[in-house]
Amino acid sequence: AQKITQTQPGMFVQEKEAVTLDCTYDTSDPSYGLFWYKQPSSGEMIFLIYQGSYDQQNATEGRYSLNFQKARKSANLVISASQLGDSAMYFCAMREGPGNQFYFGTGTSLTVIP
Amino acid sequence: DVKVTQSSRYLVKRTGEKVFLECVQDMDHENMFWYRQDPGLGLRLIYFSYDVKMKEKGDIPEGYSVSREKKERFSLILESASTNQTSMYLCAIQLGRVTEAFFGQGTRLTVV
Numbered sequence: 001a002q003k004i005t006q007t008q009p010g011m012f013v014q015e016k017e018a019v020t021l022d023c024t025y026d027t028s029d030p031s032y033g034l035f036w037y038k039q040p041s042s043g044e045m046i047f048l049i050y051q052g053s054y055d056q057q058n059a060t061e062g063r064y065s066l067n068f069q070k071a072r073k074s075a076n077l078v079i080s081a082s083q084l085g086d087s088a089m090y091f092c093a094m095r096e097g098p099g100n101q102f103y104f105g106t107g108t109s110l111t112v113i114p
Numbered sequence: 115d116v117k118v119t120q121s122s123r124y125l126v127k128r129t130g131e132k133v134f135l136e137c138v139q140d141m142d143h144e145n146m147f148w149y150r151q152d153p154g155l156g157l158r159l160i161y162f163s164y165d166v167k168m169k170e171k172g173d174i175p176e177g178y179s180v181s182r183e184k185k186e187r188f189s190l191i192l193e194s195a196s197t198n199q200t201s202m203y204l205c206a207i208q209l210g211r212v213t214e215a216f217f218g219q220g221t222r223l224t225v226v
Binding site for chain 2: 006044
């Protein structure tokens with residue numbers, strides 16, 4: 001079974017609008033971490049936001065927030081007030097296990113339209 | 115700043131060659147990872163290491179091996195390169211259990 005599932009291969013959003021990128025995960029480990037990364041066309045992987053499995057509140061970092069629904073095993077990324085520079089690939093990832101393995105989803109390509 | 119350096123940005127090798135991809139970190143961190151990234155497949159874990167001389171298989175270890183003789187260096191080895199190993203290879207380190215992974219700039223390998 002896939003550890004991380006991202007069902008949206010591509011998304012479009014109007015500039016200044018909010019957008020939600022979906023992510024579901026699968027683990028039996030009670031202690032895990034969820035991450036979102038941005039990969040622009042330059043190829044670098046940029047860390048955006050982190051949510052721990054025991055965190056009670058949803059993580060926020062500037063215009064990024066993580067909608068964490070533990071019972072549904074979902075960790076959606078919400079980007080508010082989209083900017084043209086937000087156009088990129090976005091990857092959801094999970095860290096779990098004694099070796100702290102990082103597992104990634106297949107990514108969502110976001111295009112912000114002026 | 116955390117620095118993860120991969121030895122080459124672009125590499126072209128012939129089928130059957132033995133290929134070494136090097137990853138060096140400037141921090142004293144245990145956890146290091148090798149991924150390959152392919153369109154539509156995301157990042158897939160090849161191998162990881164949580165200490166010197168320790169290695170664990172990821173999801174797609176076939177055709178690869180790794181070496182970690184020193185803490186700062188984690189090498190990915192393609193024993194006999196094949197065209198289906200043409201891909202982007204990313205090295206990452208993790209600083210601690212609750213922190214994010216930091217990535218190198220990637221090596222785009224083409225096997226001809």
